[in-house]
Structure formats: structure tokens, C-alpha cells
Amino acid sequence: MNIDVGLPAEHGTRPKLGLARQRQGGSQAAREGCYPLVERQGIDAFMSLRLPEADADVLARRDEIVAAMRAIVPGEGVIDDPDMLRPYESDGLTAYRQPPMLAVLPETTEQVSLILRWCHDNGVKVVPRGAGTSLSGGALPLADAVLLGMAKFNRILEIDYLDRIAVVQPGVTNLGVSQAVADEGFYYAPDPSSQIACSIGGNVAENSGGVHCLKYGLTTNNVLGVELVMMDGQILRLGGRTLDSAGLDLLGVVVGSEGLLGVVTQVTLRILPQPEMARALLIGFSSVEAAGQCVADVIAGGIIPAGMEMMDRPAVHAAEAFVNVGYPLDVEALLIVELDGPENECAYLIGEVERIALANGAISCRISRDEEERLSFWAGRKAAFPAVGRLAPDYYCMDGTIPRRRLPQVLRGISEMSERHGLGVANVFHAGDGNLHPLILYDANQPGQLERAEAFGNDILRLCVEVGGVLTGEHGVGVEKRDLMPVMFSEVDLAHQQRLKCAFDPDLLLNPGKMFPVLHRCAELGRMHVHHGQVPFPELPRF
Numbered sequence: 001m002n003i004d005v006g007l008p009a010e011h012g013t014r015p016k017l018g019l020a021r022q023r024q025g026g027s028q029a030a031r032e033g034c035y036p037l038v039e040r041q042g043i044d045a046f047m048s049l050r051l052p053e054a055d056a057d058v059l060a061r062r063d064e065i066v067a068a069m070r071a072i073v074p075g076e077g078v079i080d081d082p083d084m085l086r087p088y089e090s091d092g093l094t095a096y097r098q099p100p101m102l103a104v105l106p107e108t109t110e111q112v113s114l115i116l117r118w119c120h121d122n123g124v125k126v127v128p129r130g131a132g133t134s135l136s137g138g139a140l141p142l143a144d145a146v147l148l149g150m151a152k153f154n155r156i157l158e159i160d161y162l163d164r165i166a167v168v169q170p171g172v173t174n175l176g177v178s179q180a181v182a183d184e185g186f187y188y189a190p191d192p193s194s195q196i197a198c199s200i201g202g203n204v205a206e207n208s209g210g211v212h213c214l215k216y217g218l219t220t221n222n223v224l225g226v227e228l229v230m231m232d233g234q235i236l237r238l239g240g241r242t243l244d245s246a247g248l249d250l251l252g253v254v255v256g257s258e259g260l261l262g263v264v265t266q267v268t269l270r271i272l273p274q275p276e277m278a279r280a281l282l283i284g285f286s287s288v289e290a291a292g293q294c295v296a297d298v299i300a301g302g303i304i305p306a307g308m309e310m311m312d313r314p315a316v317h318a319a320e321a322f323v324n325v326g327y328p329l330d331v332e333a334l335l336i337v338e339l340d341g342p343e344n345e346c347a348y349l350i351g352e353v354e355r356i357a358l359a360n361g362a363i364s365c366r367i368s369r370d371e372e373e374r375l376s377f378w379a380g381r382k383a384a385f386p387a388v389g390r391l392a393p394d395y396y397c398m399d400g401t402i403p404r405r406r407l408p409q410v411l412r413g414i415s416e417m418s419e420r421h422g423l424g425v426a427n428v429f430h431a432g433d434g435n436l437h438p439l440i441l442y443d444a445n446q447p448g449q450l451e452r453a454e455a456f457g458n459d460i461l462r463l464c465v466e467v468g469g470v471l472t473g474e475h476g477v478g479v480e481k482r483d484l485m486p487v488m489f490s491e492v493d494l495a496h497q498q499r500l501k502c503a504f505d506p507d508l509l510l511n512p513g514k515m516f517p518v519l520h521r522c523a524e525l526g527r528m529h530v531h532h533g534q535v536p537f538p539e540l541p542r543f
């Protein structure tokens with residue numbers, strides 16, 4: 001299901017459709033922010049996506065921009081043919097699409113630096129892109145921006161087993177890193193489900209997570225250093241080859257910055273020795289409350305499993321029908337708990353988890369006897385998204401995080417919302433770290449269902465914040481959750497975050513329209529609001 005966000009102004013067509021945004025949501029400033037309104041066709045105007053207005057002057061200079069890019073990246077590295085640009089018009093948030101003005105595929109840091117400097121000097125926006133699997137629209141192009149594709153940065157530059165690091169280019173896939181070091185008994189721990197496709201650059205930008213992040217940390221805990229090209233073309237090196245480095249922690253700022261602060265051109269990663277053994281338990285419960293309590297008790301008991309995932313009844317049934325691995329079908333919730341480490345430690349911890357599960361009323365418990373069975377336990381979980389895809393023509397994957405002890409309350413809330421919005425939901429989540437992935441079921445061909453799905457999703461994220469959680473777990477803010485940021489952050493919080501953005505990119509040319517609900521000019525930040533795009537004292541120069 002695809003929906004056009006809009007077409008370049010040069011096509012003479014009014015932008016059409018966009019992302020849902022609730023009329024009641026956010027602060028007054030966010031509601032009246034200076035993004036132009038992009039309405040959905042035929043749909044109430046409050047269901048709308050606001051993106052920075054395409055700059056007619058930039059669009060008129062397209063040929064000149066293409067020529068400048070070709071002078072930097074010769075050969076096939078500059079794409080301006082509309083048909084060839086189609087693959088770039090969307091990312092993993094496929095409900096929205098927007099062809100870029102042009103795409104540039106550099107191969108060296110020097111080329112990235114020259115591209116950014118030229119765009120900076122000529123007022124042209126840039127949207128970085130890795131593999132395009134973002135689920136929050138982080139890599140969604142803009143009609144008047146250069147799409148900077150990093151796919152050709154696909155080399156592993158160095159592996160040092162003694163220091164346990166790998167230096168890679170950002171276009172290398174997440175799984176590619178583990179595969180490159182597997183023969184020596186090593187792996188890269190953060191493992192997003194999209195690891196076969198997503199790039200390390202995208203992982204850094206989104207601070208991606210996965211099943212094993214409960215024990216081994218998110219991307220931010222496994223990145224030691226980056227090379228970053230700023231919007232003005234300057235090349236920075238942040239962090240290094242060790243766990244800590246002197247000075248302000250700018251590396252911590254850059255990881256998770258969603259392509260807004262600079263373009264990552266090299267990454268130094270921690271690699272870990274593979275554990276001696278790993279075993280998993282498959283534990284069934286007659287209520288999600290009992291499963292949630294079991295999760296809380298395992299962690300409270302001082303056990304950090306390598307992974308602890310939960311699926312509710314609809315997800316279990318869909319997964320079992322998809323992979324036939326023998327999941328119990330008489331349960332309301334299923335936990336998969338993996339323990340790893342030396343054999344004795346693993347055996348002891350398995351006993352402890354089993355004891356806690358039974359104390360919480362587990363109605364079934366299987367322990368993997370060999371590697372094949374362990375992998376079969378995971379097969380259903382890993383196939384849960386495509387499996388849920390069989391339940392309805394479309395689903396909308398949400399991503400919020402809550403304190404673990406609130407799990408039963410939030411799941412009850414989601415179930416009530418499901419009734420209220422009249423849409424089904426299947427819950428799959430990283431239970432150990434409280435990261436929910438409710439999959440809202442809908443049919444885009446039924447009028448109004450997409451809007452109801454988006455309103456349902458917004459309600460879930462509001463509930464996450466209400467119970468002390470956060471708007472995102474691992475998928476980022478992008479455009480998807482941008483307008484909900486004021487639900488979580490005060491205007492002061494947001495202004496300070498944007499000040500940081502201004503320190504890296506004062507002209508707001510890098511990936512604009514993402515993450516921040518209101519586009520302040522850097523010179524004005526914190527001093528005045530721009531109301532309906534009318535800047536006070538417009539005659540004064542701004543810099």
C-alpha cells in the first residue's frame with residue numbers, strides 16, 4: 001500500500017497525501033509550526049503531514065545541481081531519471097513516498113565532503129540514506145533535496161581480533177559484520193530483525209536494537225568511533241578504538257541522531273567472542289499479565305537473559321501457522337527466553353528461569369535440547385512480522401518503550417483501544433527491555449482504516465509516555481513520531497535539542513522535517529516563535 005506524500009512542485013501538482021496527525025496532539029507551537037500543510041486527498045485536513053516546503057528556486061536550478069554533482073561523482077553515481085529514482089521514493093514506512101530531486105551515490109569520504117560543501121554553499125538540502133529500511137520515515141526523500149545514498153560504502157576496512165574491533169564503511173550490512181568475523185568465533189551483538197538488509201550507517205543513525213541488546217547493549221554500546229562529515233563538508237573523527245575517549249561525548253550525541261547532524265562515513269565497532277553455548281526456553285501462560293510478571297521477576301532476580309521476547313495469542317497463532325515449529329496454541333502469551341555463556345552457568349540460569357516461570361503460573365515450558373531446537377524456537381518469533389501479514393491486508397508496526405512492570409497495564413490498554421478503534425492488533429515485543437511492537441491490523445482499501453490505524457498508533461504511544469515510557473524503542477522518530485514529540489518533551493527540552501542540531505547544521509539543510517515538530521531558524525531559537533511562517537522583523541538579516 002503506497003500513498004504519495006506529494007510531487008515536486010515542478011510537476012505542477014499539488015501535494016496530495018500524508019501522515020496522520022491528531023488535531024489535539026502536541027503543543028500550540030507544534031500545531032501552528034512553520035511546516036506547510038500537506039493534506040491528504042479527500043480526507044479531513046487535520047490528518048496531514050507537514051514537510052518543509054519545496055524551494056521553487058532550488059527546483060528551478062535542478063540542471064545546475066545535477067551538473068555540479070556529476071563533477072564530483074562521475075559515471076553512474078548521479079541519478080536524475082524519474083524512473084531510476086523510483087526505488088528511492090520510500091523507506092520501510094511504505095505508506096508514504098516522495099521521489100527525491102536527484103540521487104547521488106558517492107564512494108569516498110572526500111566525495112561526501114565535496115557534495116555536502118557544495119550543497120551547503122548553494123542552499124540545497126540533503127537526505128542521507130542507507131538501505132532504506134527505516135520504519136519511521138527517516139530516509140523519506142524531499143522533493144527539493146539531494147538523496148545521498150551510502151550503499152557504495154560497502155567495505156570492511158579492518159578487523160582486529162586482539163583489540164576486538166572491526167572498522168567498517170557505513171553501507172556494510174549488519175549481518176555482513178557478523179559473517180565477516182564468524183570464522184574466528186566472533187560476532188557483532190546488536191541484531192535488528194532487518195539485519196540481512198539494514199546498514200551499519202542506518203543502525204548508527206537510529207541507534208538500532210535487537211533481541212540480544214538486552215544483555216549486550218544497543219548500537220550505542222557497541223560503537224567505539226565514527227568518521228562524520230558535517231553539512232559544511234568538514235570531516236570529524238569522534239571516539240576511537242577504546243571504550244572511552246577524552247572530551248565531550250559527541251559520539252553519544254551522533255549515535256541515534258537520525259541523519260540530522262552529519263553523514264557517517266566510517267564506523268569502528270566492538271566485536272564479541274561467540275558464547276560457549278546458548279539455550280532457550282519456550283514458556284506458555286494463560287494470561288499476558290502472568291507473562292509480564294514473569295519477565296519482571298526474571299530481571300528482578302538478577303538474571304539478564306541474552307534475549308527475552310513475548311508474543312500474544314494472535315501473534316503466536318499467526319507465527320505457528322507460518323513456520324510450524326510446535327508453538328503451544330492454548331496460551332494467551334508465549335515467552336522465549338535465551339540464556340548464554342559457559343555450560344554450567346547456562347544450566348543453572350535455565351533452572352532459575354524455569355522456577356520463576358512456574359511460580360508465575362506457567363502452563364507449559366519447553367527447554368531446547370540442541371541447537372536445532374533452539375533455532376526452531378526463534379524461527380516463529382523471527383517470522384512473526386510476515387506471519388502477522390497473513391491476518392490482514394495491511395499492518396502498522398508501532399514502536400514504544402515502557403517500564404517493564406507496566407506491561408500488563410499497557411497490554412490491557414492496547415486491547416481496549418483495539419475495541420474502540422475497531423481494529424485488531426497482534427503484540428510482538430522485546431519484553432526484556434520493555435520495547436513494544438504492537439502490529440495494528442487494517443485494510444488500506446477500506447476507506448478510513450488507515451487513518452484509524454494511525455490514530456490507534458498515536459494512542460498507544462501516548463499511553464507509553466503516560467506510564468513513564470518513551471515514544472520510540474529502536475525505530476527512531478523520523479516523520480512518523482515527529483509531531484508526538486511534544487507529548488514527551490517540553491518546549492524547553494525540544495529547543496535545547498534543536499540547539500544541538502544548529503551547532504552541527506546551522507542552516508538546517510541536513511534531513512530537515514524529521515524529528516523536530518517545529519522548524520525554528522537557528523538564529524531565533526529560544527527567542528521567538530515563527531507563527532504561520534511570518535518571521536518577526538523580516539527585514540533583518542539572519543545568519
Ligand SMILES: Cc1cc2nc3c(=O)[nH]c(=O)nc-3n(C[C@H](O)[C@H](O)[C@H](O)COP(=O)(O)OP(=O)(O)OC[C@H]3O[C@@H](n4cnc5c(N)ncnc54)[C@H](O)[C@@H]3O)c2cc1C
Pocket residue numbers: 091092127128129130131132133134135137138139150170191192193194197198199200201202203204205206207208209210211258259260262263264265385474475511
Ligand atoms: C522488517 C523490518 C524489521 C526491522 N526490525 C528492526 C529491529 O529489530 N530493530 C531495529 O532497531 N530496527 C528494525 N527495523 C528498522 C530499520 O531496519 C533500522 O532502523 C535500521 O537501522 C535502518 O538502517 P538502514 O540502513 O535501512 O537506514 P535507512 O532506512 O536508509 O535510514 C535510516 C536513517 O538513518 C539515516 N542514515 C542512514 N545512513 C546514514 C549515514 N551513513 N550517515 C548518517 N545518517 C544515515 C537516514 O537519514 C535515516 O534518517 C526493521 C525494519 C524492517 C523493515
